[in-house]
Amino acid sequence: GTPTKETRLKIFCKPQKTQPDETVTIDSIPDVIKNLQSLIQTIIDDNQKGKENIKVKEQRKKKDRSYYTGSVLHSVLDEVVSLKDKTLIHKLPTKTMLTLFGILRQKIQAPMRQSLKLKREEDLVLESLNSCQVFLNFIVIKNTPKVMIMEELMEAILQQLKHCLVLEKENQKEESQKKSIKYLPEIVNIFEKLNQLLEQNLLSNSIIFDLSSLSLAFLFCESDESNRSISLKIVLTVFSKHPSQREPLLQELFTLLLESTQSKGQNRNFKTSGKKSICLGSVLVLKIAQTMKNNINLGLQNKFVDPEGLCAKIMTHLIELCTHKTFENDYRSVLESFVEDFIITLNLPEWPASGTLLHTLSILLINAVNKKMKEDNPNFRSFAVHLMGKIIACSSESPSLKNLFQ
Numbered sequence: 072g073t074p075t076k077e078t079r080l081k082i083f084c085k086p087q088k089t090q091p092d093e094t095v096t097i098d099s100i101p102d103v104i105k106n107l108q109s110l111i112q113t114i115i116d117d118n119q120k121g122k123e124n125i126k127v128k129e130q131r132k133k134k135d136r137s138y139y140t141g142s143v144l145h146s147v148l149d150e151v152v153s154l155k156d157k158t159l160i161h162k163l164p165t166k167t168m169l170t171l172f173g174i175l176r177q178k179i180q181a182p183m184r185q186s187l188k189l190k191r192e193e194d195l196v197l198e199s200l201n202s203c204q205v206f207l208n209f210i211v212i213k214n215t216p217k218v219m220i221m222e223e224l225m226e227a228i229l230q231q232l233k234h235c236l237v238l239e240k241e242n243q244k245e246e247s248q249k250k251s252i253k254y255l256p257e258i259v260n261i262f263e264k265l266n267q268l269l270e271q272n273l274l275s276n277s278i279i280f281d282l283s284s285l286s287l288a289f290l291f292c293e294s295d296e297s298n299r300s301i302s303l304k305i306v307l308t309v310f311s312k313h314p315s316q317r318e319p320l321l322q323e324l325f326t327l328l329l330e331s332t333q334s335k336g337q338n339r340n341f342k343t344s345g346k347k348s349i350c351l352g353s354v355l356v357l358k359i360a361q362t363m364k365n366n367i368n369l370g371l372q373n374k375f376v377d378p379e380g381l382c383a384k385i386m387t388h389l390i391e392l393c394t395h396k397t398f399e400n401d402y403r404s405v406l407e408s409f410v411e412d413f414i415i416t417l418n419l420p421e422w423p424a425s426g427t428l429l430h431t432l433s434i435l436l437i438n439a440v441n442k443k444m445k446e447d448n449p450n451f452r453s454f455a456v457h458l459m460g461k462i463i464a465c466s467s468e469s470p471s472l473k474n475l476f477q
Contacts, residue, residue, distance in 0.1 A: 104162050107150045111163070111171050113143055118174045144178075144201040148208060157212040168209075172224065178202040179227045183234050193253075196235065200257035203228045207264035211271075220273050229281045232261060236288050255298060262289065262301045269308055276315065283309040283320050290351060291327050296341070299351075306355060307362050321388050328352040328405045339412075345419050352405070353412035356385060360424035382424070382431040390435055394448040403454055410458050414465050426469050433462050433472065 151160070179202045182195045206224055235254060265282055268274050274282065286302040286309075309316050328350070339348040360382050389409070392402040413429045416422035439448075439455040466472035 100162055101159060103150065103154060104159050107147065108163055108167060110143060110147045110150065111167055114147070114174060115167070115170050117143075118177075144198065144205055148201065148205050151205070151208045160209060160212055172206065172221070175202040175206050176224055176227055179206075179224070179231050183230060197254060197257070199231050200235070200254055200261065203231060203261050204257065204264070207261060207268075211264050211267045220268065220275075222275060222278070225274070225278050226281075228261065228265075229278065229285060232258065232285050233288075236285065236292055239292055258289070259298055259301055262286065262305065266301060266305050266308065269305060272312075276313075279309060279313055279316055280319060283316060284323050287320075287323055287327055290355070291331060303355065303358060307358060310359050311362055317384070318388070321385060324352060324355065325389060325392060325402060325405055328408070329400060329402055332404045332408065343416060343419055344421060345415065347415050349412035349415055350408055353409055353416075356409065356428070357413075357416065357422050357424050359385070360428055361422075382428050383435070386428070386432045386435055390439065390451075391446075393454070394439075394446055394451045403451075407458060410461055414461065417465060418468055426472070429462060429469065430472060433459070436462075 151157075154160070179199050182199050206228070210220060235258060239253065265274075269279065269282065283306055286305040290299050290302040290306070306320065310320060331350075331352075339350045341351055341354050342348050386409075389402060389406055392400075393406055410429075410432065413425045413432070416425040417429065419425070436455040436459050440452055440459065442452070462472065
C-alpha cells in the first residue's frame with residue numbers, strides 16, 4: 072500500500088547501512104549535526120510551550136520580536152546550507168524530523184490563516200518564508216527518495232509564495248512608483264530550491280503547473296533583471312522537459328500579457344543591445360524558441376518538438392485567441408507587440424530566434440488573409456494585413472523573409 076508520512080520519513084532519515092552489530096552512538100554523530108539537532112529541539116520545545124500556554128508566546132513576542140522573525144529558523148537554515156556532506160542529515164532522529172516537518176507546515180500556513188488586517192504582519196510572513204527554506208533545504212539533498220517530496224507541504228509552500236505575490240501586486244497598485252518586492256531574498260531562494268527539485272524530476276504534474284504559473288507571476292512582478300532570471304529558468308525547464316505543460320503555460324503567459332497591456336499599455340522594460348526595449352513576454356517566447364533550437368543542436372531532441380514546429384505552435388495558439396476575441400479579451404495587442412519586438416531583435420546576435428518566429432508568423436498571417444485558417448474571421452483578416460505591412464517593411468533585413476515575399 073501507500074507508505075504513511077511516518078514511513079516515508081523513516082526512509083528519508085534512515086542512517087547509512089552498518090554492520091549487524093554496529094550501532095550509532097552519540098560520539099559518532101558529528102558536532103555540526105548535534106548543534107543542528109539542538110536548534111531543531113529548541114523550535115520543537117518552543118512550539119510545545121506555545122500550545123500549553125498561549126500567554127507565554129504572546130509575552131515572548133512582545134519582549135523579543137526578533138525570535139519570531141525567524142532567528143532560530145535562520146540558524147537551522149545556516150547549519151544545513153553550510154554542511155559539506157549533506158547526507159549527514161540522515162543521522163537526525165526520525166521522530167525529531169517528523170515533528171519538525173509538522174511545525175514547519177503550521178508556520179508556512181500561518182499568514183494565510185489570519186484575518187485580512189493581519190495578513191501584512193511581517194513577522195508571520197518572514198517566519199513562514201524561513202520555514203519554506205528550511206524544509207526545501209532538507210529535501211533537495213542528493214538521492215532523496217521521491218516519496219519524501221511531501222505533496223501537502225509543497226502545496227503549502229506554493230500557496231505562501233502566491234500569498235506574497237498577491238500582496239505585492241496590491242502594494243504596487245497603491246504605490247505610484249514600483250518598488251522592490253518585500254522578502255525578495257527569501258522568495259528568490261525558495262524559487263531556486265524548487266528549480267533544483269524540478270531539474271531532478273521530483274515534482275508532480277500539479278505542483279509543476281502551479282510552480283510555472285507562480286514563476287510567470289514573479290517574472291511580471293519583479294523589476295530587477297538578475298532576480299527575474301530564476302523565474303525564466305523555471306519556465307524554460309518546464310517548457311523543455313514537460314510537454315504536457317506547454318499549452319496551459321502559454322495560456323497563462325498570454326493572459327498575463329493581456330492584463331499587462333490593458334493596465335499599463337505596452338510595457339517594454341527589457342533593454343536589448345540595440346538600445347531599444349522589448350516586453351517580457353517577447354523575451355520569454357524568444358528564449359523558449361532558442362532553448363529548443365539549442366537542444367536540437369546538442370542532440371537532445373528526444374521528446375522535444377522541432378524549433379520551427381514549436382514556433383508555429385506558439386504563434387498558432389495566440390492567433391486562435393485573437394480570432395475568438397471578446398470585448399473583454401482582445402489579444403490582438405499582444406500579437407502586435409510580439410511582431411514589433413521580433414522586428415526590433417531581428418538582427419541582434421543574442422536573439423537568433425527572431426527570424427524564425429517572424430517567418431513562422433508571416434506564413435500564418437498569409438494563411439489568415441487567404442482564408443486558410445480553421446475559422447475565418449473578417450476582422451482578423453484586416454488586422455493580419457496590418458501586421459503583414461509591418462513585417463514586409465523589414466523583410467529586406469532578413470533573407471528568409473525576403474524570399475517569402477518575393
